[in-house]
Amino acid sequence: MIDIEGVSYRIGGQDILRDVSLQMGPGGVIALVGPNGAGKSTLLSLIARLNALQSGRITVNGLPVGQVADDRLARELAILPQDLTVTIRLTVRDLVGFGRYPYHKGRPSEADDALVTQALGNFDLQDLADRVLETLSGGQRQRAFVAMAYAQDTAYLLLDEPLNNLDIAASRALMARLRALAIEKGRTVVIVLHDINYAAAYADRIIALKGGMVIADGAPKQIVTEGLLRDVFETDAKVFRVDDRSVVLV
Amino acid sequence: MRDRIAILGLVLLAACAAYLSIGARGDWGFVLAFRGQKLAGLLLVALAMSWATLVFQTITANRILTPSIMGFDALYLLLLSALVWGLGAQTYRAMPAQGLMAANVFLLCGAALALFGALLRSGRDDLMRLILTGVVLSVLFRSVTAYLQRVIDPNEYAVIQAASFARFSAIEVDVLGLSVVLTLLACGALWHIRHRLDVLALGPLLSTSLGEAPARGQWHVLILVSVLVSVSTALVGPVTFFGLLVTSLTYQVMNAPRHALLLPTAALIGGIILVGGQTVMERLLGLATPLSVVVEFLGGLVFLALLLRRQR
Numbered sequence: 395m396i397d398i399e400g401v402s403y404r405i406g407g408q409d410i411l412r413d414v415s416l417q418m419g420p421g422g423v424i425a426l427v428g429p430n431g432a433g434k435s436t437l438l439s440l441i442a443r444l445n446a447l448q449s450g451r452i453t454v455n456g457l458p459v460g461q462v463a464d465d466r467l468a469r470e471l472a473i474l475p476q477d478l479t480v481t482i483r484l485t486v487r488d489l490v491g492f493g494r495y496p497y498h499k500g501r502p503s504e505a506d507d508a509l510v511t512q513a514l515g516n517f518d519l520q521d522l523a524d525r526v527l528e529t530l531s532g533g534q535r536q537r538a539f540v541a542m543a544y545a546q547d548t549a550y551l552l553l554d555e556p557l558n559n560l561d562i563a564a565s566r567a568l569m570a571r572l573r574a575l576a577i578e579k580g581r582t583v584v585i586v587l588h589d590i591n592y593a594a595a596y597a598d599r600i601i602a603l604k605g606g607m608v609i610a611d612g613a614p615k616q617i618v619t620e621g622l623l624r625d626v627f628e629t630d631a632k633v634f635r636v637d638d639r640s641v642v643l644v
Numbered sequence: 645m646r647d648r649i650a651i652l653g654l655v656l657l658a659a660c661a662a663y664l665s666i667g668a669r670g671d672w673g674f675v676l677a678f679r680g681q682k683l684a685g686l687l688l689v690a691l692a693m694s695w696a697t698l699v700f701q702t703i704t705a706n707r708i709l710t711p712s713i714m715g716f717d718a719l720y721l722l723l724l725s726a727l728v729w730g731l732g733a734q735t736y737r738a739m740p741a742q743g744l745m746a747a748n749v750f751l752l753c754g755a756a757l758a759l760f761g762a763l764l765r766s767g768r769d770d771l772m773r774l775i776l777t778g779v780v781l782s783v784l785f786r787s788v789t790a791y792l793q794r795v796i797d798p799n800e801y802a803v804i805q806a807a808s809f810a811r812f813s814a815i816e817v818d819v820l821g822l823s824v825v826l827t828l829l830a831c832g833a834l835w836h837i838r839h840r841l842d843v844l845a846l847g848p849l850l851s852t853s854l855g856e857a858p859a860r861g862q863w864h865v866l867i868l869v870s871v872l873v874s875v876s877t878a879l880v881g882p883v884t885f886f887g888l889l890v891t892s893l894t895y896q897v898m899n900a901p902r903h904a905l906l907l908p909t910a911a912l913i914g915g916i917i918l919v920g921g922q923t924v925m926e927r928l929l930g931l932a933t934p935l936s937v938v939v940e941f942l943g944g945l946v947f948l949a950l951l952l953r954r955q956r
């Protein structure tokens with residue numbers, strides 16, 4: 395379980411997160427939604443110790459973030475940050491291979507190589523495996539980064555807007571793969587989404603963040619309403635029910 | 645990839661053989677001993693500068709900045725001048741060259757950590773700001789050095805002046821022994837963490853999420869870089885763009901993101917440039933143009949090319 399207790403975060407005197415307390419998992423796909431600047435990425439970066447906690451406490455599977463050794467946490471939790479760039483020349487296979495580093499520390503075994511090949515296959519990257527990242531399209535590169543986080547093979551997977559740049563087929567395939575991970579392997583997937591329809595279709599639970607506070611939390615059926623869209627996003631979109639699922643008419 | 649390293653190794657061997665043998669007359673034992681010492685110095689500088697630059701670029705996750713561009717060697721000369729100035733003429737003359745160098749290495753490690761550690765953490769996202777800061781710092785260090793050199797005794801001035809210019813043909817052989825020890829220790833430590841360096845090169849976000857927090861690695865690497873820059877500056881003076889020339893060639897030759905391959909490649913390329921270049925300049929062209937001028941010119945062009953390519 396990811397246990398967040400009373401986490402606040404300030405940058406330059408401005409409140410980014412205000413006293414957030416949440417429990418996520420174990421197991422399931424949890425969508426984090428909210429307007430731009432709500433603090434979604436900040437929350438993920440705190441869970442994944444990319445930024446240091448200022449107040450409050452976060453544990454992942456009982457491991458206190460910020461105190462537990464970095465490599466120990468890397469075997470428990472993987473993150474795909476928003477807007478990743480890599481300055482060095484890397485092939486897709488190199489990049490995905492780094493996902494295994496927390497286990498082999500530079501000396502990959504055959505099992506590690508097999509897992510990398512499997513991750514490449516799962517995200518439809520076999521044909522691109524030997525291409526250099528900077529020669530790929532935005533969506534292809536995004537898939538490669540997702541595959542790297544996937545190869546890390548951790549109980550907790552945090553993905554910040556992984557659908558960026560993905561076409562509809564790749565988006566649906568990725569969401570289906572994440573659902574399968576949650577159901578078959580009991581993994582916990584926390585995913586930042588902007589398209590509420592994807593959240594409603596694939597997530598078990600939606601958490602809405604606004605102004606650094608959790609303002610709605612629950613199953614998609616209860617959460618995705620016209621009222622929520624007004625409160626959280628300040629937009630007047632209609633919501634219909636199709637096949638027992640809430641659909642936002644954009 | 646490994647055969648490329650083997651080829652580079654053979655080229656370097658040939659360059660070393662040419663350096664030792666071309667134009668040698670008279671007593672071979674004497675010639676080899678004399679030239680061998682200078683060759684060792686050149687190889688040591690090549691190793692120190694190429695590894696220092698490569699790993700510095702790794703921990704800053706960029707391919708343009710180098711320790712020299714950030715002002716490491718200017719800082720070394722400033723500390724040297726300050727030491728001479730502070731100690732005074734008599735004490736300085738009495739101190740052995742090796743002791744002076746050891747003190748300087750120690751000072752540079754501390755100063756570099758205090759200065760660049762904070763700088764790299766706070767400004768690493770803004771490359772242009774880092775480069776500008778480096779340029780400003782270098783100029784500042786050089787002017788303070790120049791000032792110190794002016795206010796001290798003219799006799800001491802001569803000593804420091806010799807250290808203030810790049811010179812591959814006149815290596816300070818009296819600090820060679822200590823240099824060998826320091827370089828081997830620092831390079832051994834870098835080789836030991838070569839796999840961690842692979843991850844650090846991915847940048848702070850990815851390396852943290854893979855369990856290698858950059859802050860820890862940066863600390864170690866900055867110390868080792870300071871040691872290597874000190875050795876190189878003590879032996880041949882400041883060379884601004886040599887490291888950049890070596891690393892940009894290295895990334896061309898070796899496309900793998902693995903320091904187990906990058907480090908040997910950089911060392912070999914650095915050796916080929918220095919020993920090969922010095923052979924051509926010293927033996928064939930009769931020292932008409934100093935090698936440092938050629939290396940700085942080429943390295944400077946590479947620096948400009950890299951900067952302009954980034955702008956586009």
Ligand SMILES: Nc1ncnc2c1ncn2[C@@H]1O[C@H](COP(=O)(O)OP(=O)(O)OP(=O)(O)O)[C@@H](O)[C@H]1O
Pocket residue numbers: 405406410428429430431432433434435436437476
């Ligand atoms: N380094 C920073 N300096 C100042 N403010 C920052 C910094 N990083 C984030 N912020 C501010 O913190 C707030 C939350 O940012 P965050 O990136 O967490 O939002 P988000 O919910 O992920 O938004 P988006 O949907 O646009 O990705 C924003 O108002 C942002 O301007």
Ligand SMILES: [Mg+2]
Pocket residue numbers: 434435436476554
């Ligand atoms: Mg965000």
